[in-house]
Amino acid sequence: MSDKEKSQIEKQVSTRRTFLKNSGLTVGGLIIGGAVGSLFGRSPESDVKTEQTTHAQAANPNEALMFFYPDEYQTTMAAAERIFPKDELGPGAMELNAAIYIDHQLASQWGVNAKDYRLGPFYDPDPTQGQQIRILRKDLFRLGIKALDDYSNKKYQKKFTELEAKEQDEVLIAFEKGEANSLSGVPTSVFFKMLRNLTMEGVYSDPMYGGNKEMLGWKMRKYPGTRMSYTKEIQSDKFVQLEPNNLQSHMGH
Structure with a gap:
């Protein structure tokens, strides 16, 4: 391994340690597993x-x-x-x-x-x-x-x-x-x-x-669910049976 590659690795390790230290995620030199885990979407x-x-x-x-x-x-x-x-x-x-x-x-x-x-x-x-x-x-x-x-x-x-x-x-x-x-x-x-x-x-x-x-x-x-309006059905002379709508049916309109 060249001196240049060693220098890059040491720099990466130092950067991680500095981040953990500054973030308050270490106690007595031990990494708090739950806190670090949460950084990667886990706790x-x-x-x-x-x-x-x-x-x-x-x-x-x-x-x-x-x-x-x-x-x-x-x-x-x-x-x-x-x-x-x-x-x-x-x-x-x-x-x-x-x-x-x-x-x-x-x-x-x-x-x-x-x-x-x-x-x-x-x-x-x-x-x-x-x-x-x-x-x-x-x-x-x-x-x-x-x-x-x-x-x-x-x-x-x-x-x-x-x-x-x-x-x-x-x-x-x-x-x-x-x-x-x-x-x-x-x-x-x-x-x-x-x-x-x-x-x-x-x-x-x-x-x-x-x-x-x-x-x-x-x-x-025979409940029609959630509808924005019944105006058209109310004006009809005949009974109108409606298929039910749920709240998701209004999303995206």
Whole structure:
């Protein structure tokens, strides 16, 4: 190796060391792996998320999960399907991707109660004020999903997803009535209400949020979706049946 080539290599090494030093990415001569990794688009958090996404794709290869682990996703799908089951009128919550919608909501700012006032002082609510939850929604939901399995194992010696439809209904009814053990002080009825509301939102929300696959939830209701104007249809003397539009159909216009 010539002296010129050695000089170029030493200069490159010196430049990297100077950059790391000036960037504050070294402590006691040791490079902080997460900080350096983030320079190349990688961090410890992204490693965890990559692993979670890999498991999620195994559970549902067509959708990347953002919050659930595969077993949680399977349990949520099963529970949502019992709340909005498939019948002669159309598909159920499972086919409509309601669990995907729930996953995305729990991974969003809504899941961490970002817009809620959560500082004290705290007072016991009046009966008309409902349950005042002091736990993050994502944490409550995760506790609820685990409790479904715990209750099912205790009563039937099976996981919730292994139960017959009638048995799953009995478990969900027990949660709705608050008969199962509380979730960190929160009645199971509160979790059930959240599960039911999220399921219905996943069935009928705009597909861009993850649920209502192919707008099938709207098609069952003959709902025309989001349209910029109905003026032309209103002026018609005859009833006009419209195919539903979603929010993405307006993008680029």
